[in-house]
Amino acid sequence: MRRRTPAVRALLFVLFIVVPLVEIYVLVQVGQVIGAGWTILLLVADALLGTWLMRREGARAWRTLREAVEQGRMPATELADGALILFGGALMLAPGFVTDVFGILLILPFTRPFFRRLLSAFVARRLVVNVTRPGTQGRGPESGPGPVVRGEVVDDD
Template identity: 65%
Template structure:
């Protein structure tokens, strides 16, 4: 892993494990001060119930679309991306707090999911084309710097 890549990964992990929980606590305290502690708890429970219903509905739709694409012989790229986004959005909805719930709902709703799908496709394309990932290991062949073993294939007739 390159030093730049390692530094970026550390910042992302820092944001996920430090900044997001602090933002959640801040928002919970602010909401609690405005509407009261008990109403904040009621709102969190209601938010979880609505989120669970939405995950079940959109997850079922994504699963059905995936099955239809596979049965018709189409490449299910959009359906797989939708399924992944609903899964990540559902995971965000399971964590208590309003900030993660807002991001989760944005990934789950069919109105906002195409934008998230385009961002996901752009990220995956950039990773594939930049050569960063587990698939960019040194491969043998001309110009790759890897070793090439010359040999001969012998077919003995067995299947």
């Protein structure tokens, strides 16, 4: 079993301890300023706005994804947009103003390109590509875990 790195532990700590505490603090502060009833009404209105926005942008992302596939293009941007909209919608479902702000930023079409670049950079850092140089025949530090066997795939059907 793999051990968690310190960065993963820190991220989990922030997600499960710091974020809820910040949300509670902000809710209490807003409630003291505008009252409990208005705070609850604002949270409900915020959730309704987020739901409407997520449906609208999700439908648009689905449409552009279908168009990219029909045109034979790799739908990388469209898939990233769909993931960001889905994640933003999940943040909108969590009660609280802080997560709602981040959720709306992920969903809005004019702020999404910034987060798309962050997502692309994250994926590129995590992606490991194993390339064998021509002529090394699998015998170099940049090659895979064994020799390269050249062959032909024969289908019995």
